[in-house]
Amino acid sequence: MPETHTTPYNEMKIFHHQEKLRDIENGKITGPIFLRIKPTNVCQDNCVYCSYRCDDNKQQKIRFNQKDYIDWDILEKTILEFEEIGGKSITMSGGGEPLLYYKIYDAIKLCQELGLDIAMITNGQLLNEKVAGLLHDANWVRISADSCNADMFQKIRRVGKEKFFELENNIKNFAESKKKYCELGINCVVSEFNANHIYEIAKYMKNLGVNHIKFAAMINQNSEEYHKSIKSDVISQINKAIDSLTDNNFKVYDKYSSHFDFSAKHFRTYNKCILMQLGAIIGADSCIYLCHDTKKFFDTFNPIEKCQHHCMYDSRNILLNNYLHVDKKDINFI
Numbered sequence: 001m002p003e004t005h006t007t008p009y010n011e012m013k014i015f016h017h018q019e020k021l022r023d024i025e026n027g028k029i030t031g032p033i034f035l036r037i038k039p040t041n042v043c044q045d046n047c048v049y050c051s052y053r054c055d056d057n058k059q060q061k062i063r064f065n066q067k068d069y070i071d072w073d074i075l076e077k078t079i080l081e082f083e084e085i086g087g088k089s090i091t092m093s094g095g096g097e098p099l100l101y102y103k104i105y106d107a108i109k110l111c112q113e114l115g116l117d118i119a120m121i122t123n124g125q126l127l128n129e130k131v132a133g134l135l136h137d138a139n140w141v142r143i144s145a146d147s148c149n150a151d152m153f154q155k156i157r158r159v160g161k162e163k164f165f166e167l168e169n170n171i172k173n174f175a176e177s178k179k180k181y182c183e184l185g186i187n188c189v190v191s192e193f194n195a196n197h198i199y200e201i202a203k204y205m206k207n208l209g210v211n212h213i214k215f216a217a218m219i220n221q222n223s224e225e226y227h228k229s230i231k232s233d234v235i236s237q238i239n240k241a242i243d244s245l246t247d248n249n250f251k252v253y254d255k256y257s258s259h260f261d262f263s264a265k266h267f268r269t270y271n272k273c274i275l276m277q278l279g280a281i282i283g284a285d286s287c288i289y290l291c292h293d294t295k296k297f298f299d300t301f302n303p304i305e306k307c308q309h310h311c312m313y314d315s316r317n318i319l320l321n322n323y324l325h326v327d328k329k330d331i332n333f334i
Contacts, residue, residue: 048191076110185210213252
């Protein structure tokens with residue numbers, strides 16, 4: 001069911017940037033609003049669903065160098081130039097585990113000094129270091145966690161069970177010490193390893209003091225087939241969690257159900273990727289993805305031809321393409 005109130009995952013946020021939308025409508029190329037930086041591909045986990053590590057997943061056609069990281073001189077310059085061209089926000093994520101990046105403290109500090117909104121997606125296992133103190137002031141921190149007991153954690157993360165209890169303490173401590181406006185969320189990837197425990201995971205995370213949990217589907221080359229036997233029960237558990245666990249301090253977000261309508265599709269129905277003009281990704285290989293810097297590329301890139309894979313921004317692109325193609329003579333017939 002579509003959300004009717006503000007959420008961290010509200011796809012309508014772009015409509016608060018009307019100047020940007022007018023630029024796009026007029027064919028004007030301007031700088032991105034947000035930047036997602038993957039400072040390193042190094043990670044201490046070996047998750048069963050990770051496209052950077054799991055060879056039997058094969059969801060990515062291009063294999064990544066697991067040892068890649070961005071040189072600090074390049075990253076520092078990137079952050080400074082992003083702010084200069086009017087960028088608004090930066091998310092540090094993976095790739096690998098961003099808290100393993102050798103200059104992550106300096107990177108976060110620089111973003112804050114420049115007045116950029118800052119967020120992080122992390123596995124949370126190093127959230128007890130000094131950098132955790134800086135993240136108390138972040139706009140949001142999202143921890144990738146998909147277990148409610150040590151056995152399940154070991155099967156999914158393929159690391160020692162003791163890491164589960166370390167993460168448990170880190171989540172609990174961060175929830176207690178962060179600033180109120182810092183949204184602490186959990187991203188739980190649903191797979192065959194935890195499908196029978198979705199409600200338990202939501203209840204467990206609520207008890208640790210997080211603000212919300214989001215359920216998303218494990219992605220592979222045939223997501224529909226993979227989730228076929230578990231889909232109905234998973235959705236039932238998510239709905240149960242929404243109904244019985246939601247209150248003023250805790251929310252449950254279902255991105256699992258909509259995955260099969262949008263992200264799981266390996267084709268596009270529109271010939272313009274509007275999201276290229278809104279944000280970009282800097283990989284640990286120091287390359288730019290979701291290219292936005294040349295008008296020729298933006299004008300000639302056709303997602304129908306090029307994007308025959310899952311796309312996390314598919315629903316947003318459909319929304320924006322519909323917005324930009326409204327027949328002006330009918331605009332007042334709401």
